[in-house]
Amino acid sequence: MPRENINDLVVFIAIAREGSFTKAAAKMGVSQSALSHSIRQLEERLGIRLFTRTTRAVSPTEAGQRLLTGIGPHFDSIEQELEALNLFRDKPAGTIRIAAASNTISHVLWPKIREFLPEYPQISVELFTDNGLTDIVNGRFDAGVRLGDQIAKDMIAVRIGPDIRFAAVATPEFFKQHGKPATPQQLTQFKCINFRLPTAGGLYAWEFEENGEEFKVRVDGQLVFNEIYHIIQATLDGFGISYMPEELAKPHIESGEFERVLDAWCPLWEGPYLYYPNWRQAPPAFSALVEALRHRP
Secondary structure (H helix, E strand, O other): OHHHHHHHHHHHHHHHHOOOOHHHHHHHHHHHHHHHHHHHHHHHEEEEEEOEEOOOEEEEEEHHHHHHHHHHHHHHHHHHHHHHHHHHHOOOOOEEEEEHHOOOOHHHHHHHHHHHHHHHHEEEEEEEOOOOOOOOOOOOOEEEEHHHOOOOOEEEEOOOOOOOEEEEEEEEEHHHHOOOOOOOOHHHEEEEEEEEOOOOEEEOEEEEOOOOOEOOOOOOEEEEEEEHHHHHHHHOOOOOEEEHHHHHHHHHHOOOOEEEOOOHOOOOOOOOOEEOOOOOOOOOHHHHHHHHOOOOO
């Protein structure tokens, strides 16, 4: 097969999986026009249309889907075999892609990765902000990060952080003006800042615990966000009570910008885990990073 055919097939797979010429071009580091030219050449050689294009999306035709199903796994196998050659390097090398929530990247992953990378100059790490529950296999990630109770049983899980608690907080000025809730149930009488779950699409019901029993409270207010750092800013600006990981609230509590309430009802949850498929033999670069991230109390 001529080399240009192989290159065009690689382009085809990228576009089909990304569902976008723009995203595929960004991922491959080439121009969108170059990808369009490759697909046009491939369609002309095959004599069939591979994509249905609209103003909003690109999707494979029936023929395109059959081609993707047929050749995609073979190209994946080639990539895996090339990656496996890293076993023979003197030093670990390769690219590792991890999906994790934004606050987890900032407070759990990055502090360790910034110490790890200088020791392994041939390893690259891509951190993908994922505030939902992305399928890391279909998303072609090497690993993801979730709390212990959110991980599928067929995955390998490595503890990378301590247990976590949430904190209900607002500014002193807010509490001075509106008073403080004495119990979680009283939150329904206050303006609260809601978080919309990226995956399910619903609003997060605040989780509390009393005498070992967990219960949820659905709050209301003028603001809803799907990003925790926006919630922090809105809380600082005095728009209500919010519920956030304790580690994010702590600096603002210590500075006097936040006051905490309902502490006795906030449960301790099992901390974050790095999880990944049960590979027969993990690449050396990945194994090295896992050890660097491993939580050591």
